[in-house]
């Protein structure tokens with residue numbers, strides 16, 4: 001049986017599409033970012049996913065995370081990962097209050113709305129798993145007490161594409177928790193030149209004004225879950241997943257969780273276009289950013305092949 005869901009009303013999808021447009025306009029006042037990449041970032045925000053940002057230093061990752069937080073008038077926090085960072089440094093800890101004679105929970109940076117986790121692969125596996133667990137659960141349990149995280153809650157974790165010594169690559173199960181992987185890359189020469197001249201007037205991110213509230217984002221997130229997806233569309237997603245599992249370049253293909261995330265992302269994408277139902281186009285637009293980073297490639301396969309595998313699946317599987 002299909003679960004009962006109130007379909008999205010036209011005013012809801014219009015409000016969400018307008019929110020996405022205003023967000024994109026505002027963020028691009030301060031950050032040079034390709035339109036497609038920004039779309040993927042906004043899809044993750046509206047589909048309640050998290051983002052793995054694979055990039056080199058100094059390309060605007062911090063600027064992007066701060067610009068999102070300012071645009072939606074939300075709290076921002078940054079965590080710099082190092083090998084001695086403890087799980088408690090991220091999630092928080094109980095501290096004894098001398099005067100009140102009791103333990104008080106002191107929340108860690110993960111209790112902000114937009115959390116930038118820099119160089120996640122420098123954190124120890126224990127800290128990584130502590131962080132990734134609360135990303136999934138959206139709550140933190142310390143000494144049997146559970147604390148709910150803020151909403152909206154978006155983690156942008158950065159990772160250098162080159163693996164250095166002394167880093168702990170995220171295990172597959174952890175990578176699978178990120179809805180999308182994006183890279184900002186270098187701006188075009190024209191965009192970079194305009195960035196240089198903009199910057200002479202000071203940091204643009206600091207002068208960004210909010211264009212929405214946390215409540216607006218929550219309403220859009222709720223609407224996104226109610227975008228319709230037909231049985232044919234869900235079958236299409238499953239056939240795409242199977243295509244990645246059967247590809248000879250792949251040791252471990254896309255998981256069922258990957259499929260859930262792809263469908264959720266497709267719905268948010270449909271909503272951003274002002275539609276009340278998702279189409280194969282939405283699935284195709286999100287297939288690479290949602291699926292490629294999860295594939296475990298066969299030995300001696302170039303790392304870039306993951307994108308090709310997904311691209312081939314999209315072109316080979318028919319969206320009947």
Ligand SMILES: Nc1ncnc2c1ncn2[C@@H]1O[C@H](COP(=O)(O)OP(=O)(O)OP(=O)(O)O)[C@@H](O)[C@H]1O
Pocket residue numbers: 030031032033056057058059060061062063064118184187195203
């Ligand atoms: N794409 C971009 N758009 C706008 N500003 C940018 C961009 N890339 C870099 N900058 C500017 O360059 C400086 C460094 O950017 P930022 O701190 O966001 O980079 P980062 O990717 O977070 O670097 P790191 O890897 O060192 O943390 C900032 O002043 C930022 O405003």
Ligand SMILES: [Mg+2]
Pocket residue numbers: 061062063118
């Ligand atoms: Mg940074």
